[in-house]
Amino acid sequence: MSNLLSIGKTGLMAAQTGIATTGHNITNATVPGYSRQGIVQSTTPPIAQGVGYIGTGTEVAQIKRYYDNFLNTQLLNAQANQGSVDAYLGQISQIDNMLSDSTIGLSPALQDFFKGVQTANSTPSLQAARESMLSSSQTLTGRFHEVSGRLTELQSGVNSSIASTVNSINAYSTQIADLNTKIAAATADPLNPPNDLLDQRDQLIRELNQQVKVTVLPGENNMLNVSIGSGQPLVVGVSSMELASTTSPTDPNRTVVAYQTPGRQSVLPDDTFSGGALGGLIAFRNETLDRVQNQVGQIAAGLADAFNDQHRLGQDLNGELGGDFFKPIKAYVGYDTRNSPLSTAKVEATITDASKLTAADYNVTFDGSNYNFERADGVAVTPSSVAPGTPTEIDGVTYNFTGDGQQGDRFQVRPTYQAAADITVAITDYKKIALAAPISTSVPSSNKGNGTISAGVVDATYVDTPLTTPVTIAFHQTDPADKNTRTIDGFPPGTTVTIKQPNGTENTYVDGDTIPYTEGATISFNGASFVLAGAPKDGDTFTIGPNTSGVGDSRNGVLLAGLQTKNILNNGSGTFQGGYAATVNYVGNKTREMQVGSASATTAVNQARASQQSVSGVNLDEEAADLLRYQQAYQAAGKVMQIAGQLFDTLLQIGN
Template sequence: MSNLLSIGKTGLMAAQTGLATTGHNITNASVPGYSRQGIVQGTLPPINQGVGYIGTGTEVAQIKRYYDNFLNTQVLNAQANQGSVDAYLGQISQIDNMMSDSTIGLSPALQDFFKGVQTANSTPSLQAARESMLSSSQTLAARFHEVSGRLSELQEGVNSSVESTVNSINAFTTQIADLNKKIAAATMDPLNPPNDLLDQRDQLIRDLNQQVKVTVLPSDNNMLNVSIGSGQPLVVGVGSMQLAAIPSTTDPGRTVVGYQTAGKVSTLPDDTFTGGALGGLMAFRNETLDRVQNQIGLIAAGMTDAFNDQHRLGQDLDGKPGGDYFKPIKAYIGYDTRNSPLSTAKIDGTVTDASKLTGADYKVKVTTAGGNNYYNIERADGTPLNPAVAPILANPAGTSMEIDGVTYNFSGTPQTGDRFEVRPTYTAAAEFGVAITDYHKVALAAPIATSTPVGNKGTGTISAGTVDATYLAPGNALAAPMDLTLQPAPAGADTRPELAGFPAGRTTNVVLTRANGTTESFAPGTPVRFETGATLSYNGMSFAIGGTPQQGDKFTVGPNTTGVGDGRNGVLLAGLQTKNILNGNSATFQGSYAASVNYVGNKTRELQVGSAAAETTVNQAMASQQSVSGVNLDEEAADLLRYQQAYQAAGKVMQIAGQMFDTLLQIR
């Protein structure tokens, strides 16, 4: 009789537990991260009655949590990728919108600027034309500043996002460590863990994983260890490590992530974070934002250098040599805050060759060998310098060297281990500015003029003449006219006529360049031969004498004394618009800007496709995971009825057992 009561009682209790578990599933069906639970029943040991074993009832062996670690890991990976792609896309879309807008992009401003140059060189004597050129120059500078300012705002936005993300990560790791503690304390039997606490912890790990990709490993007592990157732990058992958002050691305007250990903060490389929102922010900043800033700066620095080089070869309205039209661009030099306090090293970098600029950043480290300090320079991305630059001797101070279009001057006394970050074009757009305000200073004229006397007998002509940078060297500029006279060939095998009149005692060669590109050089003291149509170059001046001159005909090359209406240098300035100057003389200014716009546009489209794909992947992974762990309300309703019937049946067993017991008591 007691056996029958026991069977009914255990069945009643099992059905009651089943009803409670099913009700728990139903009420938590909409809770994020909740995993379906179910009871696992087992039979109690039977009793041998001689004729066989009679069962003694049932027991609930386990409240099972329906969970698949493999599917959960798939969800984590998919969500980490989605978080990274969406964070990247959210940032780059802002650059794409800015650069693709024809009203605020650089291309219209560059076109308007060169249109102003063309107008000025077509009417060089007009004050209004020169002032219009200066006005369009100021407009171009304002546009560079506007674009630079917008990019700087994005940098600040990334800094703010990095800081808030790090704070979220720290909050999650603290909560996960606290749940580890609670789970360990509640785990009396490894087969019967606190399921609800496990769900809460898993959901926190998913939330953390969307911020930064994590690696999860099991530990004792159902605890989990969580790490990032190459193994930096965030949660170890009941302890949590903290990240910190700190300024870069070489750029205080750039927020990086540090790892706190033993009261110290060590900077983690940006590539530590390969997923989640933090990984997306780092990838956006390193791959796109820095690149665009450097490329826009490269255009600004290239424009400054190339335009200044040509402007210095001109002559202004007052007959003086042209100066810098734009303010020279300085490279950004970041001094590492960890450098020795004894270090007095100073590095100054000025853009001096637009064609050699790479748009790359550089690292400088000081080493010691043989009692001397050396600066070792390499590109930040590890690309070798071409040509390779040997370590630069730091002692004595005052060393100067050009590297990738930037001339560096090293001074002071560095200490071993000092580090510097060099970003040649990083701030160039913000620094871009017009150096002159007086229209008289615009050098549209050429510094030399050529002419032929009316008394010449032949039909010889001389070109207007041009100058190059050599003309600016001391002693090369003409102080007085140089009259060249065609004379018969001296006695000898060379029967070509001679051009006499080059300065007596000249110290440089005269170079003759033919139409087919071949050259011939005439050293000091040797006759300068004449070939019709060939270009003669001397002391930075170049001119060509063509036609059919006669012996005794003269050709004059001299200073430009009536250059008010001369726009020859202005034509050369305007020609810079279509000249391949940047990227090793392979791209124009507008072509380089178009390449940057194209890169951002393609990257944005790539991320848009990637975002849609990532969302699909997450949905599929979640569907697979929910097929195991999710709560189906229809199934739970069916289970309610099943356990209700089991409860009623078990109760009926107990009722019958009671009636049988009462019958026995009534027997006399």
């Protein structure tokens, strides 16, 4: 009888455990991260009898947690990618909306600016036309400042988001380490771990993984070790490490992530964070925000430099050579805060050639003798090494290193990073606008032939040796029948004359040389150039000299207006408006890419979650069926005990 009672009792207890476990599943079905549990039964050891072994009942061997590590890893990867793409999309959408807004876009302002130049060219002597040109210039620089300010706001927003995300990561790491401690203490038998604590830890890891992509490895006593990037640990057993958001060593306006160790912080490379919201924020900043800031700055710096170069070759209403129309723009130089305190090195970097200017950043290191350059995008730099005290131009920026540098000093140079914020109109007096050309040419009416001279142009070298008095060029031909005897002279003593033939051939002549006359050739000296054409007669002269009455002249203004359609940027392959259009197009395409990526990532997460839930999820219909099954088992086990009791009573009655 006792054996039968024991069998019924074990069945009763097993069914009771099954009912409790099923009820636990039902009540936790909506708890995030909960994994379905179930009982695993086994038979108790039988008793040997003469006729064989008689069973003694059942026992619950394990409360099983339905969990598949492969499916969980798939879900983690999908969620990390989704977190990254969504963070990227949320940021780039703001730039896309800004650039596509015609009220703050640069293209209309650029068009209005050059329209103002053309208006001034039509009536160069009128004050109103020149002041209108100044007004459109101020509007353009204001638009650059507005776009730059909006991008700076986005930069600050990214900084705040990075700091907030790092705080969340640290909080998750601490909680996971605490759960590791509790799980290890509760794991007396590795085969029977505390399932609910495991679920809580896995849910925290999923949430952490949405902030930064993690790698999870098993440890002792059912603990898990969590790391990021190339193996930087966040959780090791019962200990948690901390990340820190700190200021970039080379840019006080940029937040970076550092690994916190006792007594120091080590800045982590940006490529450490390849997924999660943190990875998406950093990728957005590096791939899009920096690029847009640099490219908009390239347009601003390129416009200022090219316009200044041409403006300096003109003549203003006061009869003086033009100065800078825009204030010269200097490159941003970030001095690494980790440089030696003994270093007194200073870097002056000024944009000097718009055509060679790039939208790239540069890393500079001092090896004790020279400053070595590397482009951040990996493109080779020529020259790649600069000696201190030697002004050198690299990619349109002229560098001059002064002071005493220390070996290992580091700098970050961003030529166009702040150019859009720095561009400023240098001229406030309309009379200082140099629309006229500084030289003029003429043909005396006394000439006998039909020779002509072009209006004349100047180049950058003219500024150093401007004409102060007219120069008379005389034509000679000793034999009227022989074109080979045609020559010209009258150039200022000590000057070098260059003759460029229509076919492109150039010849240089100095004092004492006989200079032949070729119809249509370009003649240059002291930075001034003109073309003689036609058939002059012996003794005919041509005059080139200062433009003494250039009030109504707009020849230099026409050249300034021509900069709108001239290929200047990127080694003479793009216009200013073309460069801006390329930036808008890049942002638009990247935004669409992120939108498609976000939809794809959402689908991937849903599929991975569905696969994971097919194993770990609670199905209420199944649980209801299990509840009925265990209820019937409980009732049946009770019936066994009831019958055992009745049999025992019968035996007692027989004995009486």
